Amino acid sequence: xxxxxxxxxxxxxxxxxxxxxxxxxxxxxxxxxxxxxxxxxxxxxxxxxxxxxxxxxxxxxxxxxxxxxxxxxxxxxxxxxxxxxxxxxxxxxxxxxxxxxxxxxxxxxxxxxxxxxxxxxxxxxxxxxxxxxxxxxxxxxxxxxxxxxxxxxxxxxxxxxxxxxxxxxxxxxxxxxxxxxxxxxxxxxxxxxxxxxxxxxxxxxxxxxxxxxxxxxxxxxxxxxxxxxxxxxxxxxxxxxxxxxxxxxxxxxxxxxxxxxxxxxxxxxxxxxxxxxxxxxxxxxxxxxxxxxxxxxxxxxxxxxxxxxxxxxxxxxxxxxx
Numbered sequence: 001x002x003x004x005x006x007x008x009x010x011x012x013x014x015x016x017x018x019x020x021x022x023x024x025x026x027x028x029x030x031x032x033x034x035x036x037x038x039x040x041x042x043x044x045x046x047x048x049x050x051x052x053x054x055x056x057x058x059x060x061x062x063x064x065x066x067x068x069x070x071x072x073x074x075x076x077x078x079x080x081x082x083x084x085x086x087x088x089x090x091x092x093x094x095x096x097x098x099x100x101x102x103x104x105x106x107x108x109x110x111x112x113x114x115x116x117x118x119x120x121x122x123x124x125x126x127x128x129x130x131x132x133x134x135x136x137x138x139x140x141x142x143x144x145x146x147x148x149x150x151x152x153x154x155x156x157x158x159x160x161x162x163x164x165x166x167x168x169x170x171x172x173x174x175x176x177x178x179x180x181x182x183x184x185x186x187x188x189x190x191x192x193x194x195x196x197x198x199x200x201x202x203x204x205x206x207x208x209x210x211x212x213x214x215x216x217x218x219x220x221x222x223x224x225x226x227x228x229x230x231x232x233x234x235x236x237x238x239x240x241x242x243x244x245x246x247x248x249x250x251x252x253x254x255x256x257x258x259x260x261x262x263x264x265x266x267x268x269x270x271x272x273x274x275x276x277x278x279x280x281x282x283x284x285x286x287x288x289x290x291x292x293x294x295x296x297x298x299x300x301x302x303x304x305x306x307x308x309x310x311x312x313x314x315x316x317x318x319x320x321x322x
Contacts, residue, residue: 007105007198010045010306012114013121013287014205015280017215021066023205024114026299027306028074031110043108046075048100050115050124053248055093056084058235061228062251064219077104084240084248087172091130094123101196118165118286125202127194133183143175154178159187165286167279172247201309203302204287206295216276220269229255250275 012024024047032044049055053063057080065079077100082088097113101124104111113121122128143151151174156163158181166173181187207215232245232255245256251272258268287293296302 008110008309009101009196009198009200010110010112010309011121011125011200011202012112012205012302013050013116013118013202013293015207015212015283015287016064016116016276017212017219017280018205018207019215020114020116020205021064021070023299023302024112025066025070025072025074027302028112029072030303030306031310032074042110044074045110045112046077046100046104046107047112047114048077048097048104049079050097050113050117050120052088052093052117052120054079054115055082055088056080056248057082058084058231058238059248059252061223061226061231062255064223084235085244087176089130089132090119090123091132093120094128094130097124101198105198116283118283122290125196125200127196129194131180131184133180136179136183139179139182140175143178144171148174151175151178155181158182161187165282167249167282169253169275170247170249199309200292201294201305202290202292203294203296203305206297212280213277216280217273220272220276223251224269229258232256232259250279 010027012020012027014020028045028047031042051063051065053059054065055078056063059065060080066076078093078096081096082092097120101111101113113124115121123130146154148169148171151171152163152166152168155166155174155177158178162177162181166177168174228251232252235245235252236242236259242256242260246253254263254268254272254275257263258265263271294305296305
């Protein structure tokens with residue numbers, strides 16, 4: 001087993017619909033090939049999901065969760081581990097992710113962190129100390145009475161960085177973000193950091209605006225054909241309220257509104273396309289802040305980065321070649 005400073009981690013990120021999951025599997029298969037095992041002296045790779053909705057059981061089609069077939073026998077972690085009836089926090093995610101990373105490294109494999117939730121990724125890589133703030137029910141009751149747009153403006157004043165990346169239409173997340181700042185008296189980003197002691201390669205999938213719009217549209221149609229509406233109906237049967245479904249955002253929010261006859265099918269599809277495009281834009285806003293990210297357009301570019309990263313003796317040496 002390698003010590004912490006010698007171990008290496010790969011992070012694959014990017015906006016929604018960019019193809020992160022498929023790329024992660026391809027890279028993992030490459031690292032598990034006979035040639036890679038002999039050359040790099042590793043036993044392959046395992047993937048850790050960094051997606052705030054894929055942690056929930058039953059949120060499969062709508063969250064774009066990878067299927068068993070698509071996994072190609074590559075072990076995946078932190079998928080379907082929590083009940084959608086209860087909020088799963090960043091602090092909980094970080095604890096489980098670090099545990100998974102350590103176990104994968106002990107097996108002499110490379111952990112591949114893959115996802116689009118920037119805050120999850122930053123919590124792991126930079127070791128942000130997430131304050132486990134207890135619910136302030138009195139404050140929540142007060143904030144619940146305010147309009148979502150007003151809550152967003154309030155958060156913007158309290159924590160501008162968080163406001164740039166949060167779902168501005170998700171009332172529950174806005175209230176929670178405000179609650180944390182008011183309780184701790186400081187933005188989360190100012191919390192103490194304890195970065196991972198490993199060598200880390202971070203690369204993102206880059207798509208131009210029009211290309212991404214087409215990918216989002218194609219994927220949305222596919223998900224609807226696969227039974228995304230039926231999935232939401234099933235979640236309702238399991239006891240999820242419409243309020244909770246709307247809190248889960250994007251596809252779940254709009255389908256919940258459809259089932260309540262607040263919007264019709266055509267409106268749902270049009271609004272969802274717009275919502276997902278805006279979500280992708282917020283994701284890129286978050287990622288663009290991180291200068292450590294190397295952007296690639298395809299598997300060939302990603303494979304080159306991984307090869308350099310694996311053969312370089314230090315992160316500094318790798319950076320000079322990347």
